[in-house]
Amino acid sequence: MKKKIIVLTGAGISAESGLQTFRGSNGLWNGYNIYEVASPQGWQKDPAMVLDFYNMRRREVAKAKPNLAHKVLVELEKKFEVIIITQNIDNLHEQAGSSHIIHLHGEIIKAQSTTNPELIYNIEFEDIEIGQTCELGSQLRPFIVWFGEAVPMIEKAVHKCADADILIVVGTSLQVYPAAGLIHEVPSVSKKYIIDPEAVHASPFKNIEYIKATATEGLPMLVNQLLHD
Ligand code: APR
Numbered sequence: 001m002k003k004k005i006i007v008l009t010g011a012g013i014s015a016e017s018g019l020q021t022f023r024g025s026n027g028l029w030n031g032y033n034i035y036e037v038a039s040p041q042g043w044q045k046d047p048a049m050v051l052d053f054y055n056m057r058r059r060e061v062a063k064a065k066p067n068l069a070h071k072v073l074v075e076l077e078k079k080f081e082v083i084i085i086t087q088n089i090d091n092l093h094e095q096a097g098s099s100h101i102i103h104l105h106g107e108i109i110k111a112q113s114t115t116n117p118e119l120i121y122n123i124e125f126e127d128i129e130i131g132q133t134c135e136l137g138s139q140l141r142p143f144i145v146w147f148g149e150a151v152p153m154i155e156k157a158v159h160k161c162a163d164a165d166i167l168i169v170v171g172t173s174l175q176v177y178p179a180a181g182l183i184h185e186v187p188s189v190s191k192k193y194i195i196d197p198e199a200v201h202a203s204p205f206k207n208i209e210y211i212k213a214t215a216t217e218g219l220p221m222l223v224n225q226l227l228h229d
Contacts, residue, residue: 002081003165005226007073008182009086009093012171012196013215017064017092023173024198039147047139048130054142055127058108061090062125069170069215070096072223079227080166085157087172087179089144102160104153104179110143154178161185168222170195170215193222 011021020028036042037053074097076082084093084101089108093101113119113134120143121134132140145151157179161167164186174180186192192208194200195218199210211218 002079004081004083004163005076005166005168006161006164006182006186007076007082007084007168007170008172008179009084009088009170010172010174010179011088012173013069013086013219014064014067014088014090014092015171016067016069016214016216017090019060019064019090019092021171023175034147038144040149043141043146047141051128051130051142054108054144057089058125058127061092061108064090064092066092066096067216069219070098072220074098076223076226083160085160085179085182087176102153102157104145104151104157106142106144108142108144111140112143114138114141151178157182158185163187164190166190166226167192168195168219169193169200170219172196172200174200195219195222 011019015021020026022029032053037050043050070092073082073084077099082098082100084098086093086101086103087105089103089106091107091109109122109124111121111123111128113136115136115138119134119136128140128142130139134140161182162185167183167186167190169183174183193211194208195211195213195215197212197214199212211222
């Protein structure tokens with residue numbers, strides 16, 4: 001029976017693929033009002049602005065490629081059951097080849113009906129424009145969980161954490177809930193690692209190993225250690 005590793009990833013793992021993180025020096029949120037571009041209120045007020053914001057981000061993702069960090073997580077599957085729980089909306093874990101990925105905050109390559117949330121369409125890297133509708137005739141929106149919206153995948157993520165042997169947290173400031181709360185959903189006896197060039201405040205954490213490094217420096221070292229332990 002393979003041991004189970006949960007990998008909780010955030011924007012930092014895609015930083016070295018050229019995608020902006022949200023907080024910190026040149027974070028995306030420094031240039032935008034979150035509630036204008038990433039909330040139901042913003043969508044009601046100015047849907048075209050919201051669509052433009054995600055069209056711009058989708059074009060950035062279209063240019064990005066998985067980096068060494070995404071790739072070494074696939075290597076882990078040789079010896080472990082690996083479940084990636086990501087806050088990222090890019091598809092770099094998919095492009096790298098990970099087998100089990102849970103997107104907590106949605107996926108930039110998909111669009112969603114605004115009347116029936118079950119209607120989800122793969123649009124790859126195409127823009128979404130005002131006037132583009134679902135099969136019921138309602139405006140399409142990005143398949144993204146906005147601030148203030150429910151996180152449908154959190155129950156599944158919590159369930160997957162319940163019997164983890166190892167938790168690896170990489171590239172997240174752990175400031176957004178419920179995602180950040182997952183660090184308390186793994187067994188207290190599980191081995192925990194955080195990889196981040198900055199010290200993140202997961203202080204309530206016990207028996208955690210901080211690896212002060214970027215994802216492409218820290219993850220290959222940790223994966224190598226785990227594969228050869
Ligand atoms: N390698 C690893 N970590 C990095 C790197 C790197 N090269 N560069 C930056 N980081 C770290 C930062 O130090 C920070 O701790 O990545 C983290 C990025 O934090 P945020 O920008 O807050 O991104 P994230 O935690 O993913 O944000 C969570 O907030 O806005 C919402 O929905 C959005 O999913 C996002 C959520």
